[in-house]
Amino acid sequence: MLDRVTTFPMLEGPTMDTDIHAMGFTLTPALRDAVESRAQALRLRLPGRLGALSVRLFDVNGTRGGPDKGCLVHARLARRGTSVVATEVDEDLYRAIERAFDKLQRGARAAIERGRAGRRSALAGAAVRHEPASSGVPLMMEPAPGVAVVAVPP
Numbered sequence: 001m002l003d004r005v006t007t008f009p010m011l012e013g014p015t016m017d018t019d020i021h022a023m024g025f026t027l028t029p030a031l032r033d034a035v036e037s038r039a040q041a042l043r044l045r046l047p048g049r050l051g052a053l054s055v056r057l058f059d060v061n062g063t064r065g066g067p068d069k070g071c072l073v074h075a076r077l078a079r080r081g082t083s084v085v086a087t088e089v090d091e092d093l094y095r096a097i098e099r100a101f102d103k104l105q106r107g108a109r110a111a112i113e114r115g116r117a118g119r120r121s122a123l124a125g126a127a128v129r130h131e132p133a134s135s136g137v138p139l140m141m142e143p144a145p146g147v148a149v150v151a152v153p154p
Contacts, residue, residue: 017052024059031057034094038101042075046108051076057097060089069093071100077111084108 018039020032035055043050053075060068070089077084086103090096 018055019052020055020057022057024062025057027057031093031097034097038097042101042105042108045105046112049078049108049112051078055097057093067091069096071096073100073104075104075108077108082111084111 018036020027020035022031035057039053039055042053053073055074056072058070058072060066060070068089068091070087071093072085072087074083074085076082084104084107086100086107088096088100088103090099
């Protein structure tokens with residue numbers, strides 16, 4: 001059986017948009033409103049910091065049935081080339097949406113702070129070390145469970 005996907009793109013500003021997909025079930029107006037209100041609240045808390053926002057709502061158990069529903073939120077930070085991804089699974093999809101957006105906000109703030117700290121160090125003349133000398137792997141702070149921060153090429 002194919003998953004049903006419903007998409008509701010909307011514009012929130014000159015460069016900001018939200019793309020909502022429900023996979024495995026129909027996206028109801030109530031779910032769409034819940035996602036839109038959380039997206040709007042996030043943009044108000046991080047003005048000018050967010051680019052495109054993508055939300056995926058899914059049924060973890062698929063056609064087998066079961067109570068677990070999930071929400072994955074992906075945000076591209078404006079002018080940074082960084083993406084932040086947060087996910088949450090819960091019996092209550094509305095609670096999963098709320099928690100995923102909370103994680104995303106924490107991850108975005110941490111990514112923004114890391115960028116500020118790097119610029120401050122560079123401006124102060126301190127050497128900013130982005131990679132270990134031997135491994136060649138970028139240093140990253142350990143994100144909270146369910147949150148990923150990745151550099152995305154432009």
